Amino acid sequence: MIPYGRQEVTQRDIDAVVAVLQSDFLTQGPVVPRFEQAVASYCGAAHALAVNSATSALHIACLALGVGPGDWLWTSPITFLASANCALYCGGSVDFVDIDPRTYNLCPKALEEKLVAAEKNGRLPKVVVPVHLSGQPCDMRAIHALGQRFGFRIVEDASHAIGGKYLGEPVGNCRYSDITVFSFHPVKINTTA
Amino acid sequence: MxxxxxxxxxxxxxxxxxxxxxxxxxxxxxxxxxxxxxxxxxxxxxMTELQGALGLSQMDRLEPYVSRRHELARRYDNLLAVLPVTIPWQHPDTYSGLHLYLIRLQLDKTRAAHSRVFAFLREQGIGVNLHYIPVHTQPYYQAMGFKPGDFPEAERYYAEAISLPMYSGLMDSQQDTVVAALRRALLP
Known part of the structure; x- marks a missing residue:
C-alpha cells in the first residue's frame, strides 16, 4: 500500500526522543520551550505555544479571542471538522464561506458578500478562520483588509502549511492574522507524533 | 503562533x-x-517532552521536506497533463507547504465515476484519500440547519476531488505506479 501521507523518522529523531526518556523531565521540561523557540524563529513570530494537537490550539485560540455564546466563527466548508468545532467548544456559532474554484480556499469575494449581508442583519463574525488547504496560503491580504473593515479577528488554520510562504514570507509570521495554528500530525509535513 | x-x-x-x-x-x-x-x-x-523532542529534531529538515514535496508535485503536474484531471493550481503569491496533492476529475471527459476511480485506486494499493467532506453536510451540522446545496462550489469540489499520495519519502517509482493506476482508472 502506498499511503497518501507518511512520517519520516531518522535515527537522529529516535536518539533525541530516547535522550528525553533518559532525562529528568518527560513533561514540562526544557525541550518543549526549545521546540517553541525553533518554530517561532523559523516563522518570524514573536510567540509560539506548543499544545497536544491543532484541535486544542484552535480551541485555545478561540478562547483567547473571547469567542462565546452569541459569537460567530466563519470558516471554509472544505476543511477538517476541528476548524469549525473550535467555536462550538466555546459556546459560539459557526457559519461557512464558499471556496474559490481554483485554489479551493475560502473565497475572499464570497466572504465580502456575506459580510455585507451580515452587517445589515447585525450578525458579523467575531473570528474568521481561513484554512490553507493542501498547504497553499489563502488570499490573506484581502481577508486581512476585510477584517479591518468589518472588525473581525483572524485565526489562520495552517495545519497543512508549515514550511509554506505567502508573498515570500513564512506562513506563521501572523502578518495578516492574530493567531496561526500548525499541525504536527504524522501525515503532515513534519511531526511531533 | x-x-x-x-x-x-x-x-x-x-x-x-x-x-x-x-x-x-x-x-x-x-x-x-x-x-x-x-x-x-x-x-x-x-505537549509532552517526547513530542517536543521529535518536533525539534524534525524542524531542521523542514525545508528539504517541503522542497521534495515540490519536486514530487512538479512530477505529478507533468505526468498527469495528458489525463482528464485538473492539477492543483498555485496562486503566484504563494509557495505551498504541499501537505496534500489534490486533483479533480474532469468528469465530462471520462466515463469513469468518481467513486469508482477512488475504489479502483484503493484496490490497486494506492492509499488515496479525500480532503475533505464539506463540514456543513455532516449530520451534526445539518442538525443545526445546514443542508446540501448551501455551498455549491465546495460541494462540486467534493464530487470530483482525490488526494494522491504526497510525502517526502515517496519515491519517483512509487509515484509512477500511482499515475499508471490512475490512467487505467480513467482511460479504460
Missing amino acids: TNSAELAGKMALFRSHGMTRDPAQMTHESDGPWYYQQIELGYNYR
Whole structure:
C-alpha cells in the first residue's frame, strides 16, 4: 500500500526522543520551550505555544479571542471538522464561506458578500478562520483588509502549511492574522507524533 | 503562533488548567514558593517532552521536506497533463507547504465515476484519500440547519476531488505506479 501521507523518522529523531526518556523531565521540561523557540524563529513570530494537537490550539485560540455564546466563527466548508468545532467548544456559532474554484480556499469575494449581508442583519463574525488547504496560503491580504473593515479577528488554520510562504514570507509570521495554528500530525509535513 | 503578548499569555493559561505561577497575575501576594493560582478555566492541552523532542529534531529538515514535496508535485503536474484531471493550481503569491496533492476529475471527459476511480485506486494499493467532506453536510451540522446545496462550489469540489499520495519519502517509482493506476482508472 502506498499511503497518501507518511512520517519520516531518522535515527537522529529516535536518539533525541530516547535522550528525553533518559532525562529528568518527560513533561514540562526544557525541550518543549526549545521546540517553541525553533518554530517561532523559523516563522518570524514573536510567540509560539506548543499544545497536544491543532484541535486544542484552535480551541485555545478561540478562547483567547473571547469567542462565546452569541459569537460567530466563519470558516471554509472544505476543511477538517476541528476548524469549525473550535467555536462550538466555546459556546459560539459557526457559519461557512464558499471556496474559490481554483485554489479551493475560502473565497475572499464570497466572504465580502456575506459580510455585507451580515452587517445589515447585525450578525458579523467575531473570528474568521481561513484554512490553507493542501498547504497553499489563502488570499490573506484581502481577508486581512476585510477584517479591518468589518472588525473581525483572524485565526489562520495552517495545519497543512508549515514550511509554506505567502508573498515570500513564512506562513506563521501572523502578518495578516492574530493567531496561526500548525499541525504536527504524522501525515503532515513534519511531526511531533 | 502569535505576535500578541496578550493573546500568548491567555493561550498559555488555557493550555494548562488556567493556572499561573506568575505573582504578577495573582489576585494577592503569593503564599510561598509552592503557590499557584487558577485564574481561568483551562484545559490539560500541554505537549509532552517526547513530542517536543521529535518536533525539534524534525524542524531542521523542514525545508528539504517541503522542497521534495515540490519536486514530487512538479512530477505529478507533468505526468498527469495528458489525463482528464485538473492539477492543483498555485496562486503566484504563494509557495505551498504541499501537505496534500489534490486533483479533480474532469468528469465530462471520462466515463469513469468518481467513486469508482477512488475504489479502483484503493484496490490497486494506492492509499488515496479525500480532503475533505464539506463540514456543513455532516449530520451534526445539518442538525443545526445546514443542508446540501448551501455551498455549491465546495460541494462540486467534493464530487470530483482525490488526494494522491504526497510525502517526502515517496519515491519517483512509487509515484509512477500511482499515475499508471490512475490512467487505467480513467482511460479504460
